[in-house]
Amino acid sequence: xxxxxxxxxxxxxxxxxxxxxxxxxxxxxxxxxxxxxxxxxxxxxxxxxxxxxxxxxxxxxxxxxxxxxxxxxxxxxxxxxxxxxxxxxxxxxxxxxxxxxxxxxxxxxxxxxxxxxxxxxxxxxxxxxxxxxxxxxxxxxxxxxxxxxxxxxxxxxxxxxxxxxxxxxxxxxxxxxxxxxxxxxxxxxxxxxxxxxxxxxxxxxxxxxxxxxxxxxxxxxxxxxxxxxxxxxxxx
Numbered sequence: 001x002x003x004x005x006x007x008x009x010x011x012x013x014x015x016x017x018x019x020x021x022x023x024x025x026x027x028x029x030x031x032x033x034x035x036x037x038x039x040x041x042x043x044x045x046x047x048x049x050x051x052x053x054x055x056x057x058x059x060x061x062x063x064x065x066x067x068x069x070x071x072x073x074x075x076x077x078x079x080x081x082x083x084x085x086x087x088x089x090x091x092x093x094x095x096x097x098x099x100x101x102x103x104x105x106x107x108x109x110x111x112x113x114x115x116x117x118x119x120x121x122x123x124x125x126x127x128x129x130x131x132x133x134x135x136x137x138x139x140x141x142x143x144x145x146x147x148x149x150x151x152x153x154x155x156x157x158x159x160x161x162x163x164x165x166x167x168x169x170x171x172x173x174x175x176x177x178x179x180x181x182x183x184x185x186x187x188x189x190x191x192x193x194x195x196x197x198x199x200x201x202x203x204x205x206x207x208x209x210x211x212x213x214x215x216x217x218x219x220x221x222x223x224x225x226x227x228x229x230x231x232x233x234x235x236x
Contacts, residue, residue, distance in 0.1 A: 021137030035065030057169025059096025091126035093151030147190020148178035
């Protein structure tokens with residue numbers, strides 16, 4: 001497996017991630033696309049990759065604002081069958097995705113000023129809970145982890161012989177958790193999600209968050225005060 005990290009982008013320094021299997025030739029999957037799609041497109045083109053799917057960990061604008069522009073990029077379409085890019089998101093964030101500007105207050109105005117497309121992608125797939133799907137030679141397990149938003153979802157990738165990876169969006173950060181004071185947020189739900197979906201993962205699982213540096217489940221289990229609190233209040 002080859003993991004390529006693009007860069008933290010836009011006002012909120014949101015991480016976008018590029019991942020592919022070593023056996024997938026040029027195919028890759030993007031995880032979250034901030035509202036700087038030109039930089040994402042350039043990164044993918046410079047690496048000579050082909051995007052087959054985009055995963056949205058949740059529906060906030062700093063994670064999805066660049067998706068419509070990327071999926072409309074003509075050079076990303078398959079030359080033979082005009083295959084379009086799949087977009088994967090949880091069904092509980094459908095309203096955020098349908099109205100990214102109206103649901104994002106001042107950040108929505110920043111998207112308007114950038115004159116980026118807000119068209120809903122043609123091939124968007126709204127997940128139910130705990131499903132598995134494939135892309136770029138990899139298998140992704142979707143773990144619904146409400147709390148930051150109602151549809152917040154972490155995506156785990158397991159490859160034989162390597163530590164598992166999990167893309168946590170704004171659910172879990174190195175040393176912290178996502179905020180829960182925005183519409184649809186719930187601290188109680190986030191803590192419950194941590195205990196039931198994230199803490200059962202192995203300590204060597206690499207955490208790739210939506211903001212900040214990567215970490216591991218083992219490190220967070222030992223050092224993250226919010227996880228300690230989640231265990232105390234929601235542990236079983």
